Amino acid sequence: MEQQQNWRGNFQTFRQVIPQMEELPFQAREAINVLRGNIQLSGYELRTIAVTSAMPNEGKSSTAFRLAKSMAGLGTRTIYLDCDIRNSEVMARYQIQQSVCGLSEFLCGRVSLNDIIYHTDDPCMDMIFTGAVAPNPSELLSGPLFVQLLEELKKNYEYVIVDTPPVCPVIDGALIAKKCDGTVLVVECGKTEKTLAVKATRQLEYAGVRILGAVLNKVGASNKGYGYGYGYGYGYGYGYGEGNTKKAAKAAKKQNKAAQKANAKSGRDKKRA
Template structure:
């Protein structure tokens, strides 16, 4: 399907993939969780499982319902949201805010898509974990929550680096993206355990790239039970 990172929900809105994202959107919009979930972190056990593509497409379909959405690119190691939304890499982004160089309003960019705004990573610095483990991140999320219905957060994978766990403790909910054929089920479960040790609220799992071993009608699955998804 997507050999490059694409907004499939925009250029192929009638495809099964776009439909899968809309089905996922329904789960988010009508979640039966007790607490209000406005900030959602997307992460995965290992690299390349489809976090960033899932973040971008989920944010677009949510915005299409009229909800105000802001993507926050917290992958300060391999950020790609600026590429997906065709923004200049040199634009000011999250790291500029975290370094105290500017305010939140200076880094929120329009995407050209109604209701959807974007905060890019900003310049890559040598200490991403330390930058993320600061009150400034909470300040950013708190401030953005007053400006939007949903904050959709992209992040690095859980097992190689600690960034996603740090972020997981600061958001309302977490979606674990599991790339079929990309990750062993045990690793996905280990990632879940890591997130739980920081009291991360795991909302569910997206099974991505399931085309590698089942029929193509199942590109994206959403499941609320991590153990079930891993088996």
């Protein structure tokens, strides 16, 4: 406990970044909040949550970042950990101009944890960036320092939201997810091929990953729209899209109702058991 307080005391030395992000439409925000709620209800012990997907560009980083922000918005101490060492776009996406020290430097043993944590404008949300591109991300992520990092972060944050690379093209995603308490799989609506989603799920299961559920992302999203859906267990869901709002909202409503029924049933079944 004393050690934890010392560590917290060092927060004063951390540098700050202000991620620039666009405001999400109401329904997309709500969908993220539903995702947050479902993760919180999935179990108190689930604190390190990996967000992954089968292939690139399906929305892992956006979902992970928004989820972390949503958790912090509740006053829950949360850190967003970017583990996509090979190909992170987070710095550019959120217009972080300064040069930062990140995960790869920490995993090489060059810097300490204090050097890689950045405050944001939200007092409950911190960030760790990937740092310099490393030639051997898989080795770094398989090493003991990565596990140590997660354990240390768990002492100081209620949630560690871990952004990962896609599972199918590289092994890193599964390596990272395996070390987290739970994993959410992002599936891009109308784009992710079923075979690849199944392949990714198998790969994660084979690695011993606890899959919490799936996010159906970009539901009815047009060029300017945002859409999120979330499936857990029997399936919760939500959808939004400016391009196809009515249709998406109707589908999401239907999905939500079915999910509520299924979850009520699952609750009854659990009680009986």
